[in-house]
Amino acid sequence: MRDTVPAGESAMSIPRWRSLLFVPAHVPRFVEAAHERGADGVILDLEDSVPQDRKGEARRQLPESVAKVGRRGASVLVRVNRGLRALAADLDAAVMAGVEALVLPKTESAEWVSEIANAVSDLERERNLPGRIRFLAQIETPAALQRLAAIASAHPRMVAMALGPEDFSAAVGGAPESDLLLTPNLSVLFAARAAGLLPLGFIGSIGEFSDTHKLREAATRARRLGFAGALAIHPTQVAIFNEAFSPSAQELEWARCILAAEKDAAAHGRGAFAFDGKMVDPPVIRRAREIIATGPEAGGGESSAAVSETKLDHTTGGPLTRP
Known part of the structure; x- marks a missing residue:
């Protein structure tokens, strides 16, 4: 039996997650510093980055950790285990x-998503919480890739999908390189967009953080392809993702001009019009509106590229977390 979401859940807005930073939930110094990193969201990890004998400790610390990482308004997410x-x-x-x-x-089926949704709803009811916890599904196996449409539409709690490049590559016996990862990433992108979810990711290894030029190129390409943001395993990735997944000043100016020209064309009874030597029709206008909607004028916030890298823990390298 499929769980239903309490009234108001389906109307919740889609968040703006340009960057989601993984933080090992059992390491106090990483938890304490997470709110300074500038990420749109912080993922308190209970899975791969937490040793088996520290998972209980990480769970017990969650109430305090949630309060700490969200103190500057970042979304707070928790990655759970599969077993x-x-x-x-x-x-x-x-x-x-x-x-x-x-x-x-390691989400592999719509049924699995529904089972977790049932459990979450039971806990929310017991604790008098509104039914507002959403799901971000990680796609990490070829089997899951065959069921993307069903997973994406499995439950109203679904809000985002992302390919796990390292696990997926290992599952197919390959290396996390662009040739292998292009098709599965695009498949996730298409399924997420079709279901009205956020597609997160870029074409490449999520472990890439030392070569900032390469990472910036990959993230910029991902936005052009249609991705909305990416998961970060290191603080140095956050500012790069925030910048890459935000519209540039030139894009914002173009969008403003398009919308102004559309208003003028509508006043003269024209549905399509020429602008800068190119034909503008409804799809172009929709793109202009989307750009404005993700810019600072709509409350999307400025790029956090200005977040000082001196805050990063260069001695320990920050919270490296395996996605």
Whole structure:
């Protein structure tokens, strides 16, 4: 039986997640500094980055950790484990006020998403919480790739999808390189957009953080392809993603001009018009509106490229977290 979401859930707006920073939930110094990194969201990780013998500790610290990482307004997400026993303990710890979404690793079926949704709804009802926790599904196997449409539309709690490039590459016996990752990333992109979800990711290894030029190129390309943001495993990636997944000043000016010209054309009874030597019709106008909607004028915020890198922990390298 499919769970239903309480009234108002389906009307929730899609968040703006240009950057989601993984933070190991068992490391206090990383949790303490996470709110300074400038990420749109922070993922408190209970999965791969937390040793088995530290998971209980990480769960017990979650209430305090959630409050700390969200103190400057970032979305707070929690990545849970895949195994049933660990997942049950994770959900019991993570379903609380202040947690906006759960990251579901190794998602392979719509049925799995629905089962987790049922459990989350039970916990929310028991705790008198509104039904507002959303799901970000990580696609990490070829089997999941064959079920993308079903996963994307599995439940109203679904809000985003992302390919796990390292795990996916390992699952097919390959290396996380662009030749291998282009098709699965585009498949995730298309399925997410078709279901009205946020597509997150870029074509390449998420472990790439030392070569900032290469990372910036990959993120910029991802936005041109249609991705809305990306998951970060290191603080140095955050500012790059925030900038790459935000419209440039030139794009914003173009969009303003297009919308002004559209207004003038409508006043003269024209549905399509020429601008700068090119034909402008409804798809172009829609693109202009989307650009404005993701810019600072719409409350999207400025790029966090100005976040000082002196704040980053260059000694320890920051919270490297395996996605």
